[in-house]
Amino acid sequence: MGGDAMPVKRLSLLALLLALAMIAYMTIGSRGNWDFVLAFRGAKLLAIIAVGVAVSTSTLLFQTIAQNRILTPSIMGFDALYVLIITMMVFFVGGQGMLSLGPxxxxxxxTLLLLLASFLLFGTLIFEHGRDLTRMILTGVILGTLFRSLTSFATRMIDPNEYAHIQIASYASFNSFDMELLYIGVAIIIACLAFVWTIRHRLDVISLGYDVAINLGENVRAVQLLALAVIAILVSVSTALVGPVAFLGLLVVSIAHLVTPSPYHSTLLLSSALISCLILVGGQTLMERVLQMSTPLAVVIDFVGGLVFLLLLLQRLKK
Structure with missing residues (x-):
């Protein structure tokens, strides 16, 4: 009884802190026409929350199907693959040709290309070597390095005037995003979250381990494929909106396991999403409104998240 109440209390506290952070973001330093301020900041707040939820959910799903708490889509090269796809499109059809497609x-x-590549590269890797942590990490690092090297090689042969399209996609920014893509992105994220919520109990079974899940009658391959498709879509949406944020997912999911230690995805999905949004909204408020610093929030998040990754890796290696 007490164990069931504790996650609810902590989730409620996280929700309250997020609400306070959202109010601070919308009101601190606001001057002039409130209609304009609320509409402008409201759109940015919606984008931040959408990205936070997408990143936390995709990371939790990836850790579940990979059956370890160190790997994330970014570490395995998902973000680098997305930037490579953008680069290849600019290389072959040009910046104007790419823009002619519309947002x-x-x-x-x-999204389609990322889905296909995810099934071919990461799907095969998870199915064949999902329980070999060392091989998974090394392969992910190698794939990420390969994608970034190919991106760097292609950018050297691209017209410098068209390089701006790649540069925009390569760096995360919570201050500029495509308004046309925001609302469709939010709709896609909501659809993905609704689907993930329907399979949360199956994810609980998968997290028990491959052999246990098979013995309980769960179709592990089917769940892994479904989760991988959702991960690719969520990574596409979050990266298309603000750019790649490498270690945000690892950071928030690690904190979620500490704040709300639970084997159930119903708790972890909510907890990681609230923590992710709290970090992004609170961090953006602090950097932009209070400290008035021009340093991108993504830089700070990647620095802290990188330290968390090293600590988790060293802890796992000691075992």
């Missing part, structure tokens, strides 16, 4: 067409093509 919706460009997003649809990127």
């Amino acid at each position: 919706y067409g460009l997003f649809a093509m990127n």
